[in-house]
Amino acid sequence: MKKTLVPDYIRNLKTYQAGKPIDEVAREKGLTRISKIASNENPLGPSPYAIKEMTQALWDLHRYPDMHAHKLKTALSELYKLKKENIILGNGSEGIMGYIARAFLAPGDEVLTSEHTFIGFYILARSAGAKLVKAPLTEDFRYNVKEIANRIHENTKVIYIANPNNPTGTYITKSEFDFLMKHVPDHVLVILDEAYFEFARERDDYPDSMDYRYDNVITLRTFSKAYGLSGVRVGYGFAHEDLISNLTKVKLPFEPNLIAQVGASGAINDHPHLERTVSKNEVEYKRLFDYLDKNGFSPIPSVTNFICIKTGSTEKSTWLFENLLNQGVIIRPLSSNEMPEFVRISIGTKEEMDHFYEAMDKIISEYNKI
Numbered sequence: 001m002k003k004t005l006v007p008d009y010i011r012n013l014k015t016y017q018a019g020k021p022i023d024e025v026a027r028e029k030g031l032t033r034i035s036k037i038a039s040n041e042n043p044l045g046p047s048p049y050a051i052k053e054m055t056q057a058l059w060d061l062h063r064y065p066d067m068h069a070h071k072l073k074t075a076l077s078e079l080y081k082l083k084k085e086n087i088i089l090g091n092g093s094e095g096i097m098g099y100i101a102r103a104f105l106a107p108g109d110e111v112l113t114s115e116h117t118f119i120g121f122y123i124l125a126r127s128a129g130a131k132l133v134k135a136p137l138t139e140d141f142r143y144n145v146k147e148i149a150n151r152i153h154e155n156t157k158v159i160y161i162a163n164p165n166n167p168t169g170t171y172i173t174k175s176e177f178d179f180l181m182k183h184v185p186d187h188v189l190v191i192l193d194e195a196y197f198e199f200a201r202e203r204d205d206y207p208d209s210m211d212y213r214y215d216n217v218i219t220l221r222t223f224s225k226a227y228g229l230s231g232v233r234v235g236y237g238f239a240h241e242d243l244i245s246n247l248t249k250v251k252l253p254f255e256p257n258l259i260a261q262v263g264a265s266g267a268i269n270d271h272p273h274l275e276r277t278v279s280k281n282e283v284e285y286k287r288l289f290d291y292l293d294k295n296g297f298s299p300i301p302s303v304t305n306f307i308c309i310k311t312g313s314t315e316k317s318t319w320l321f322e323n324l325l326n327q328g329v330i331i332r333p334l335s336s337n338e339m340p341e342f343v344r345i346s347i348g349t350k351e352e353m354d355h356f357y358e359a360m361d362k363i364i365s366e367y368n369k370i
């Protein structure tokens, strides 16, 4: 048989597609007013505390970062009342998913998750040669814990749950989480991806994973969303120390980098910035939901900083994306999530959302004729 460098599971991978960058749209369209509401970022920007810390740290860039990230881990352990041995940091929470894939997944292992969830995870699981098993969502676009439980069997190695989910914005409740955990054997690792935790935690029936103690669950959170630090890449994971120590063995020692570590240490103490972020998001969420509802889009109720809507066809999604882009508004089509008949809109600042409404008002009657 002919030898090949690239295994089929790598050759068949599709490259991750991010939201269109602002500079690219400015260049391609020759526009100056651009509103990017495509990547669920914090529209208020980073915390001024984070900026101050990061600016000062520029003078130390000739030094390697602290590989034990003492300052940031101390801040996290104080905030969440945990030992440092229970914490791992990475280049974004996606970086930690990469460590999990490297440490625990081998070709042939099964990874169980849902359809229409975070594609970054699909790519990482597939890149380890794992077989992805996807349960369908419920009719109201939520993770279907019964369907997931039905698919657990002896080859299942990892279960991935994004709670809340991206791109639907929905969440599994406490009782659904309890139901699922009753069906998960101890040797199966459950990844609870809580990238949007800060937006969802006020819901009474949202299962905050810090209220549970399972040795086979790892919680992943991030500074990329509510903390406004997507650009420096820093995320964190909480789990049993045995799990963390094994993940640490495969972790690249100096991730996250120096600027990311100090930025996150600054951001974590800026409670007013976080509160402002969440409260402004609530105001603009409500406005966006009402606008979409009024215009017949049936938005999916979301507990995050984005809303997913059904256009009904690939053609309509593409048309909407392109016609908003022509006016400088960047939203996210969802064909790579295998939801081509949906698009996702992130919640921006008031000004960015006004731009979106103005742009929509200009094209809505034409859109309705497609």
Ligand SMILES: Cc1ncc(COP(=O)(O)O)c(C=O)c1O
Residues within 6 Å of the ligand: 039, 040, 091, 092, 093, 094, 095, 118, 120, 162, 164, 165, 166, 193, 195, 221, 222, 223, 224, 230, 233, 234, 235
């Ligand atoms: C559900 C979910 N998990 C993880 C991530 C990645 O976050 P990070 O920037 O921390 O790698 C995202 C980013 O969009 C996400 O939506």
